[in-house]
Amino acid sequence: MDPIQRAIQRADPRLSKFDPLPRILFFDNFNDGMSGWNVLMGNYTESLDRRLPEYKLMTAPMLSNVTHWDGGTHGALDGSYAMKIATRPIRLAQTVALKRLTFPKACPIQLECYFTFKPEASELKLSELDVRSIGFIFDVQDQTHRVLPQIRYLNAMDGKPAHRWQYKDKCVPFSDMGEKTVSVFHYGEEYWEDIPGGEQRLCYNEIPTKINWHYLKLGWDLRTMRYTTLQCNDHVFDIAHLGGIEIKAMPNLWNLLNVILSVGTDLDKRAFAYFDSILLSGDWE
Amino acid sequence: MMIREAYTTVIAQAETWKGDVATEPYEAAWAGEAVFFLRVFKKGKGSLRGARVRVQISPDGMHWADEGSALRIPADQDEVTFCRVTNFGHYLRLAATLPKGAECQVLATLSLKA
Numbered sequence: 001m002d003p004i005q006r007a008i009q010r011a012d013p014r015l016s017k018f019d020p021l022p023r024i025l026f027f028d029n030f031n032d033g034m035s036g037w038n039v040l041m042g043n044y045t046e047s048l049d050r051r052l053p054e055y056k057l058m059t060a061p062m063l064s065n066v067t068h069w070d071g072g073t074h075g076a077l078d079g080s081y082a083m084k085i086a087t088r089p090i091r092l093a094q095t096v097a098l099k100r101l102t103f104p105k106a107c108p109i110q111l112e113c114y115f116t117f118k119p120e121a122s123e124l125k126l127s128e129l130d131v132r133s134i135g136f137i138f139d140v141q142d143q144t145h146r147v148l149p150q151i152r153y154l155n156a157m158d159g160k161p162a163h164r165w166q167y168k169d170k171c172v173p174f175s176d177m178g179e180k181t182v183s184v185f186h187y188g189e190e191y192w193e194d195i196p197g198g199e200q201r202l203c204y205n206e207i208p209t210k211i212n213w214h215y216l217k218l219g220w221d222l223r224t225m226r227y228t229t230l231q232c233n234d235h236v237f238d239i240a241h242l243g244g245i246e247i248k249a250m251p252n253l254w255n256l257l258n259v260i261l262s263v264g265t266d267l268d269k270r271a272f273a274y275f276d277s278i279l280l281s282g283d284w285e
Numbered sequence: 286m287m288i289r290e291a292y293t294t295v296i297a298q299a300e301t302w303k304g305d306v307a308t309e310p311y312e313a314a315w316a317g318e319a320v321f322f323l324r325v326f327k328k329g330k331g332s333l334r335g336a337r338v339r340v341q342i343s344p345d346g347m348h349w350a351d352e353g354s355a356l357r358i359p360a361d362q363d364e365v366t367f368c369r370v371t372n373f374g375h376y377l378r379l380a381a382t383l384p385k386g387a388e389c390q391v392l393a394t395l396s397l398k399a
Contacts, residue, residue, distance in 0.1 A: 033290045041298075048299035048326070060294040062312040067375055069345035081315065088309060122347055 014078060018112045019217065020281035025101065025109075029277035030063055031079035037061050037097045040260070043183035050177055054094065054185040061085050061097040066274060068121055068209035077114050077213045082276035087265045089120070092132070094187050096262040098139075102255040106142060106222040107284035110229070111259055113275050114213040117155070120270035121208040128204045129156035131271040135187065135262035136218050138244070140225075141253040147225050148186055149244030151195075151218060153202070153232070156266050165198035165230065165237060171245045186245055187262055195242070200235045211274065220244075222257075290315065290399040295392065296379065299326050303388035307380040310346035314375045316397035321379060322367045324392045325359045331387030333358050340368060343376040351380075358389065 001009070001022045009015045014029060028035035042055025064084035066074035076082035087093040103109070119130035135152040148171070154162040171186040203212040219228035225246070227239040259280055265271035296308040313319060321340060340354040354368040356379070370377070379393055 034292055039294070056298070059309050060296075060311075062294075063292070063315050064312045065314055067312075067314065067345070069347060084312060086309065120347070121345075 014277070015279075017114070017215070018279050020112065020279055021108060021110050021283040023282050023284065025280040025282055026099070027277060027279045028083075029078045030076065030081045030083050034061065034063060034083065036099050037083055038099075040096045040098055043177050043181050045178040045181050052175060052183050052185050054188065055183070057088050057090065057093045057095070059086055059088065059095050064274060066211060070121070070209050074209070074211055076274070076276040078277050082274040083278075085261065085263050085273050087263060087271045089265070089268050089270045091266065091268050092189065092264065094262055094264040096135070096187065096260050098258050098260040101257040101259070103140070103222055103257040103282070105284040107282050108219060108221045108228055109138075109257070109280065109282045110217060110219045111136060111138070111278070111280055112215070112217045113278040114215055115273060115275050116211045116213050117263060117271065117273040118208055118211055119265070120272065122269060126206070127208045129159055129161060130266055130269050131155050132157065132264040132266035133262070134273050135260070135264075136216060137260035137262065138220050139256060139258035139260060140220070140222060141249055141256040142222065142225070143254070144249050145225065145246050146248070146250050146253060146256065147244045147246050149220050149227060150186065151230060152192070152262070153200070154192070159266065163199060163201050165195045165200065165232070166192040167195055167239065167242050168192050169243045169245055180251070195230070195237055195239055198237055200232060202232075213276070291397065293394060293396040296395050297391050297393035299390055299392060301329065301388055301390050302381050303329070303383050305380070305382050307341070307349075308378045308393060310343065310376045310378055311395060312346070312375060313373065313377050313397050316399055318369065318371050318398050319373060319377060320367055320369050320396045321356060322365050322394040322396070323356050323359060324365050325362055325389050326392055327390035328362070329388035329390060331384060333383065333387050333389060336381065336383045336387065338379055338381040340370050341378050341380045342373045343378070344374060346376045349378065349380070358391070
């Protein structure tokens with residue numbers, strides 16, 4: 001990014017907290033609507049019943065002003081509203097929200113956002129180990145491969161603190177959904193590996209109804225199909241040697257670029273993740 | 286011209302209702318009006334005579350009150366029923382009570398507008 005462009009970006013209070021690549025594909029602060037983020041429908045043919053069971057648990061994102069029973073409206077980071085995703089109150093249930101694009105040119109891309117997560121405040125106790133994970137995922141395809149770079153912050157597992165970043169580069173087999181359609185639930189608990197040096201303690205605060213925003217940056221290079229960067233607040237992780245889930249290119253997904261955010265619960269209680277704002281940038285001419 | 290924000294979410298995607306059920310809480314503080322739509326995908330067991338589907342509102346997504354509006358479960362698969370609500374505060378959901386032994390598979394949609 002040249003100095004003039006950087007100075008203009010830094011002078012904009014909405015963008016100054018980000019570190020984008022030269023071109024911004026989207027910037028969503030959720031004060032003007034959902035901006036194309038939507039629920040993940042599991043693949044099916046003939047009947048919605050054919051969806052894989054994990055996808056049947058998915059719920060739609062919401063515009064939230066982060067209101068709690070005890071303190072009222074908390075508000076978002078930028079303006080009143082953030083995007084909220086919520087699991088059902090079922091142990092290990094997950095929900096994702098995603099935005100669907102195609103990439104105009106194979107180039108480095110970068111997701112940045114401010115996020116926070118909390119369990120539903122249904123108990124008058126700290127509850128800091130109730131949210132299992134929050135995930136950041138790309139789903140991309142070039143002329144030969146579909147690749148799913150998949151990162152998560154594992155907050156807790158089976159009631160015990162985990163507090164570390166993980167990746168996965170393998171997934172369970174695809175299932176036949178009939179006709180020409182297949183499906184796979186690649187968000188499951190299988191095949192997660194710790195990112196070397198990936199330990200990090202985030203700011204949970206002192207009761208379930210106080211939230212603090214965290215910065216995240218995840219970079220991926222569509223030319224090499226490898227990570228470029230992972231940063232959360234002041235922690236920068238070396239993940240350039242890691243890959244994503246890689247499978248043979250699929251019909252009808254050419255130049256796919258989906259950006260996906262997930263949250264999972266560790267017990268029979270709703271887990272919430274909030275995002276404000278979200279910025280996707282790229283570096284191409 | 287400022288276009289009015291609108292968002293439609295499917296709050297029950299081919300879910301089977303029986304006994305006492307409720308959809309997941311949906312935050313709608315930004316919206317001034319809402320319409321619930323209801324379709325039946327599959328008629329299940331038993332008679333739906335006496336089934337009640339109520340709109341509920343909540344300040345926190347955990348404590349719910351009947352808003353006063355109600356929907357009828359459609360009699361056949363081509364029919365859609367609906368109800369309109371305003372001044373609902375923050376959270377919305379549908380709560381249904383089906384007669385003992387009855388069940389059906391539904392698609393419930395919530396259309397919100399600022």
